[in-house]
Amino acid sequence: MADKIRVTVWNEYRHEKENETAHSIYPDGIHATIKSFLDQNDDMEVRLAALDDPDQGLPDEVLNNTDVLIWWGHMSHHEVDDGLVERIRQRVYREGMGFIGLHSAHHSKPFRAILGATGNLQWGDEQHEIIWNLFPSHPIAKGIPACFDLGEDELYSEPFFVPQPDALVFGAWYEYGNVFRAGLCYHRGLGRIFYFQPGHETCRSFHNPYVQKIITNAVRWAKPQEITVKEHCPYIAKGELDPENPEKKN
Amino acid sequence: MADKIRVTVWNEYRHEKENETAHSIYPDGIHATIKSFLDQNDDMEVRLAALDDPDQGLPDEVLNNTDVLIWWGHMSHHEVDDGLVERIRQRVYREGMGFIGLHSAHHSKPFRAILGATGNLQWGDEQHEIIWNLFPSHPIAKGIPACFDLGEDELYSEPFFVPQPDALVFGAWYEYGNVFRAGLCYHRGLGRIFYFQPGHETCRSFHNPYVQKIITNAVRWAKPQEITVKEHCPYIAKGELDPENPEKKN
């Protein structure tokens, strides 16, 4: 890992060019808004990628130099190349790249493949949402109060079909009667995954200071750990114990 | 374990004698209402116990013949004898008795001691509550729809200070903006523990058919398993491996 956390914010980046409301809230795209608040941190180096960029924004030289990949996709999940999905998944599993799925990324190909899930849920129009802090001592909840008012965001409701998380950090309340597990942490292979619910393209959630704080915390939490063990499947002779340290015998 | 599941429903049983509303909803006590719906199951044998009974309702001959202990207490947690708490805890840990904590049992001595928790939370007056099914394939969620309307119950809100559960089965929504992890499963020692939020003494929750179904499911889930391994701390000689099966050597 480089000295700074190398973050790539991937965005489908179509709504903001086609939908007037989305454009007015995120004139340069959701990814640019995310970059602008992450850029305020000296320990991060942020770059943008979009579906319509060459190689869908993630050629090898970008992906292999990304420590944490943030993903926002919505209507065009199916256009994401399966080969790219597999490269993302292997980079998480084998090299410990962090993956942060935002909002509609619950249905994105990389999120489903990395986690082992359909990501299904019940959804509906925007309504008043409040985020609750369920795990105040978790690093991603640092600086977050017991709850905060998100204003309006798209409804994502239970039942949410994802594996039980390694940590459930946030819950969501919606005005018309629904709840949602809104912030979830997973480990897969050598990598860490965080999913966070807020962020519809016509809502102002990425301008909310607490949402920004949570995503910033999540980048630091999800960055690759310093790992000396290899993620592979070697043959070892009797008593050889550790192929990386061949002198290690029983 | 006997053929039938031997359930003891323990109740503080004071509100229902002193408070008119509580008395009108639960004329013979919350425990009697719980017994009456559990009694409809051929596989259960239900008995009642109360704080003001001799030995606080749980002399050895009762506790040691209880497969699942259901606990409802509220204002008099501090009166429960510490020796009894320790006997309950050891029966859960060492003999696999199930423990089901209802509503204000979050602050009861046995719940806190068994789990390792303060059980703290934010609380408030009754309001509209909806229960959500977060784990539809869990045995305790059998027959429970995606959500159900509880009517009014006392507010219990996050942050709820309990260990991360082995399974999070239900979530609660409250009208004025709060959420709660309302149904939680734990394993401690050889025993199983379930906590369920509904059940204030002046609310009708224990008459709700879904609440009744959940408690019934929980009794079946929490009953002692058939276990051949002892919960103890024996010295074993080199290669003796299993003191229960002394012939088992390496």
Next chain:
Amino acid sequence: MADKIRVTVWNEYRHEKENETAHSIYPDGIHATIKSFLDQNDDMEVRLAALDDPDQGLPDEVLNNTDVLIWWGHMSHHEVDDGLVERIRQRVYREGMGFIGLHSAHHSKPFRAILGATGNLQWGDEQHEIIWNLFPSHPIAKGIPACFDLGEDELYSEPFFVPQPDALVFGAWYEYGNVFRAGLCYHRGLGRIFYFQPGHETCRSFHNPYVQKIITNAVRWAKPQEITVKEHCPYIAKGELDPENPEKKN
């Protein structure tokens, strides 16, 4: 789900036809041996399937009438059709089919895809192995002592690259210094997954009565639960709450 648990035992079924030792231990294939001990249970109905059968043994009419799929594959994982893998995965996620992966299934396509894992580990030649019971109150550990001697089986060693399990039931000790998380439970979508380490084609593990007991327990644990909630992704109007019960409004 039918009255009986409909089990399909899928086997690569090549070693036992080509390798003399494997043939002598499992003359009709590993799957036939598994069927023969499962057949002793009145609550199970067992059928066989193999890689070289038409439709790789799992046409729709078989897969869609399977409650629990047991999988043994080794050298020919890559030959398993990707479309079949996806059908298996969706049947687990959406319809709650149980999946039991045995031994080298840690590297099989369905196991990796369902779970979200590479399944990598360190491996080596057969050696003395002992299985330890880490979760005596788990249903899959019913009737299993603190430990049992497996005789010789192929070495599978940590680090094992799988997600943290919902329950870790068994651990393995190997003569030359290795350990392994040998029995692991997961939930994915509506389904349950169990992985169990023993079972190299030239070892006698599937003749071991404790291994047979564990696989039998696992079939009962992994069978589809009675679930009333749908695994889908519906749009719901404000306050409609539950699309399966359209009258359920807030």
Next chain:
Amino acid sequence: MADKIRVTVWNEYRHEKENETAHSIYPDGIHATIKSFLDQNDDMEVRLAALDDPDQGLPDEVLNNTDVLIWWGHMSHHEVDDGLVERIRQRVYREGMGFIGLHSAHHSKPFRAILGATGNLQWGDEQHEIIWNLFPSHPIAKGIPACFDLGEDELYSEPFFVPQPDALVFGAWYEYGNVFRAGLCYHRGLGRIFYFQPGHETCRSFHNPYVQKIITNAVRWAKPQEITVKEHCPYIAKGELDPENPEKKN
């Protein structure tokens, strides 16, 4: 929390004064040896405490200024004052103090009370032990290879009666056929708990550089998080949501 992590190493500190072997390995006590390797870290400030010190080494002014409490006790668990145990437990739960239990601390009063466990296990004389890294991306496994040879330490064997951990980081192999979950992480209240198996008083484990690295990592992992949420049980009015931020209304 102060700038440095304020660590207190508590030791029963009797064996090293009475047993010749223990004295020769840990002449100033196990706690002094732990202090000496922790002292090499600029971010830690380490102090010693022992059972026979006034107030059993942990008067309020010490305990309340401890960020991480390391605990080694063995034969005199019963002498530890119950009031002290309760103060330790509350400091972990309510103020987020870290607690690291070493070796025979599995049976210590604070470990059992904080966690909710008997801590029972099978034990036996010293034998060859190897520690395996089961979670290479965990912060406590930083710098630890796939496995390392511990030499001889006291046998602690499964079944180990503790709650399922939030993270299982290390496993142990023993020469005569046993395995053990040797490194376990928990969250209780606002605090973090780590248990680590090695460290019998007549074995050299605390001189092992990997054991030292693990305990050092664990101190950094277990230190109190920056938390803005209070661990308490307040009444809140309808829509008041957060008593710490009374203006937060729905």
